[in-house]
Amino acid sequence: MELHERLNIAKKDVEKTINAYFAQDLDTDPTAKDAALYSISNGGKRLRPFLVYATGEMLGANIEDLHIAAAAVECIHSYSLVHDDLPAMDDDDLRRGKPTCHIAFDEAQAILAGDSLQTLAFEFLSSHQFQVPAQQQIAMIKALSRASGLQGMVGGQALDIAATDKKISIKALEDIHRLKTGALLNCAIELGALCATDISDLTRSQLKDFGLAIGLAFQVQDDILDIESDTDTLGKPQGSDLEHNKSTYPALLGMTGAKDKAQTLITQALEALDNIDADTRLLAELAKYIIARDH
Numbered sequence: 001m002e003l004h005e006r007l008n009i010a011k012k013d014v015e016k017t018i019n020a021y022f023a024q025d026l027d028t029d030p031t032a033k034d035a036a037l038y039s040i041s042n043g044g045k046r047l048r049p050f051l052v053y054a055t056g057e058m059l060g061a062n063i064e065d066l067h068i069a070a071a072a073v074e075c076i077h078s079y080s081l082v083h084d085d086l087p088a089m090d091d092d093d094l095r096r097g098k099p100t101c102h103i104a105f106d107e108a109q110a111i112l113a114g115d116s117l118q119t120l121a122f123e124f125l126s127s128h129q130f131q132v133p134a135q136q137q138i139a140m141i142k143a144l145s146r147a148s149g150l151q152g153m154v155g156g157q158a159l160d161i162a163a164t165d166k167k168i169s170i171k172a173l174e175d176i177h178r179l180k181t182g183a184l185l186n187c188a189i190e191l192g193a194l195c196a197t198d199i200s201d202l203t204r205s206q207l208k209d210f211g212l213a214i215g216l217a218f219q220v221q222d223d224i225l226d227i228e229s230d231t232d233t234l235g236k237p238q239g240s241d242l243e244h245n246k247s248t249y250p251a252l253l254g255m256t257g258a259k260d261k262a263q264t265l266i267t268q269a270l271e272a273l274d275n276i277d278a279d280t281r282l283l284a285e286l287a288k289y290i291i292a293r294d295h
Helices: 003-022 030-040 047-058 063-084 107-127 134-148 153-163 170-194 201-228 249-274 281-290
Strands: none
Touching: 003 030, 003 047, 003 063, 003 281, 030 063, 030 107, 047 063, 047 170, 047 201, 047 281, 063 107, 063 134, 063 153, 063 170, 107 134, 134 153, 134 170, 153 170, 170 201, 170 249, 201 249, 201 281, 249 281
């Protein structure tokens, strides 16, 4: 089965889980519910859920458990995009070719939508009866909490804001994106592994190395596309990094250097997969896709 077909299956599966939740008669404000659903239904590749599925299936995890873990990580990712787009942050009007939440609703509803999606992630993880020991379920909650917070995505976003209008080193830029982008990508892989049992320490460490490498490679490619692509293809304003005076890999390394960096990171990711005693072909195809994508 080709990578794009598997990506589509993962996308449909995670959206089915999320839509089933919102189809319930929830005891809440209708506008708040609509804003949250709008925010998590706003397209996207669903790459993080795919990583949950691909890793978990490779290691023999229960599919119902993977549905829940995939939905949880997508809730966190979607919440982060809603808040990133706010006027106080990146102030973007478009996300995946559609009006951002604060444009479609208003700023207050966008803040609430992000908050509700963030908490929904942990409702998913804590409410489901996983087919693994309870300590692994607790480990999932801990992993997603850490990847989402001060030592993960929030911390990376704060570093990114602090670096705006400043010239920073490659090391500092990698620290930003290791937390801002890489932490949640790596967490998706960890969640997939935590849905399985009897996973060796070697496999866990190599999956972590793989996740760190593709997380940085994903951001390098995003920086390249911000320059080389266009608004229609990206689904968001082209050149927004330059407009906001953010440090990027092309700015620090040049375009050729940035592309070389991305390729080196993917090579490292593939080397990590070679050390795992499982069928890692799907993860390898995903790694190659990360720097071949155009949006």
